Amino acid sequence: MTYDVDELRTHFPSLASGIAHFDGPGGTQTPREVGDAIAATLTAPLSNRGTVAASEANADAAVAGFRSAGADLLGVPADGIVHGRSATQLTYDFSRALAKDWRPGDEVVVSRLDHDANVRPWVQAAERAGLTVRWIDFDPATGELVWESVEAALTPRTRLVAVTAASNLIGTRPPVRRIADAAHAVGALVWVDGVHYSAHEFADVPALGADFFVCSPYKFLGPHCGVLAAAPELLERLHPDKLLPSTDVVPERFELGTLPYEQLAGVTAAVDFLAGIAGDADLTRRERLRATWAATEAHELRLRGRIEDGLREFGHAVVVHSRAEERTPTLLLSLPGRRTADAYRFLATRGVLAPAGSFYAYEPFRRLGLDDDGGLRLGLAPYSTDDDVDRVLAGLAEFLS
Structure with a gap:
């Protein structure tokens, strides 16, 4: 199936705010149907x-x-x-x-x-x-x-x-x-x-x-x-x-x-x-859910790859802690010499929501050796777009400069 993120987004009234949401790991936006x-x-x-x-x-x-x-x-x-x-x-x-x-x-x-x-x-x-x-x-x-x-x-x-x-x-x-x-x-x-x-x-x-x-x-x-x-x-x-x-x-x-x-x-x-995103009414609901997850996963991982490519351009100014071979489209960043909480607030002024913190992950946060300031988390969702990726990378570049 063709994944039409623009059509998908029309079902989410909240996205009319213009915010580029990278806070999906904390909770997604809600479609009108819900x-x-x-x-x-x-x-x-x-x-x-x-x-x-x-x-x-x-x-x-x-x-x-x-x-x-x-x-x-x-x-x-x-x-x-x-x-x-x-x-x-x-x-x-x-x-x-x-x-x-x-x-x-x-x-x-x-x-x-x-x-x-x-x-x-x-x-x-x-x-x-x-x-x-x-x-x-x-x-x-x-x-x-x-x-x-x-x-x-x-x-x-x-x-x-x-x-x-x-x-x-x-x-x-x-x-x-x-x-x-x-x-x-x-x-x-x-x-x-x-x-x-x-x-x-x-x-x-x-x-x-x-x-x-x-x-x-x-x-x-x-x-x-x-x-x-x-x-x-x-x-x-x-x-x-x-x-x-x-x-x-x-x-x-x-x-x-x-x-x-x-x-x-x-x-x-x-x-x-979610089952309707796959679009094939002849399938059972569970089969349609499987198809939807395959489509959204491919979409989210493609966008994750774009973010990772962009972050490499920042060199040592950004440390990416999400490195496992098998992982979700969620990236935790630290910014040596800078406060991630400041980056969070800076990005918010540009209409980009990428929260900072430990996100109740107390044990892994300590194991990573991060300080109390937290990490900046970029999480993708089915409604995330290439424009969102461009905006968060541009915002980070501006903050780091």
């Missing part, structure tokens, strides 16, 4: 779920649509899709549920490559339960995960391995399936943070070997919330704290309180919008 779905659900007759009144049926349809969309997006059964306020909230909730079966002397494994949302919940749960925490490392010179550290971290006492499928800071995509196979060989479960990954790679949770996979629709054109995917039979084994009258049916047992039906409808609309 906003319309949220508004239509919220203003139609709406009640708690049921089957008697139309308002009850509307709520029930929103939930069913969300689970079906999540299943097509991630490759798991619809009753393996759990809604959460955020990926962070889901990770905290499940860390407490999983920790009920942990015993002193057991071990959990976390990664220096990860966003803190896939580190601190496990470290804190391990501390409360008296577990040992072991670490997977990465090489700051290459951005690659150190496989020897995986082998050293895994033991017969390992209960869970938490690892990212793609670093939100430097884009590295570690070998998740290889890690999962090694973890399963010692009887451990595998929790995969797919928040950054799912924005740029077609997610197939079973193929990754993930027992649990979390992502955030607002990273791929949807509303602000979190989604967890897991095999329903695995979810059946977990018993979270919940209200006595609330259902114990999977996956609802993990969704505490009344669901935000309008938000669920927004997620479904985002998945449908």
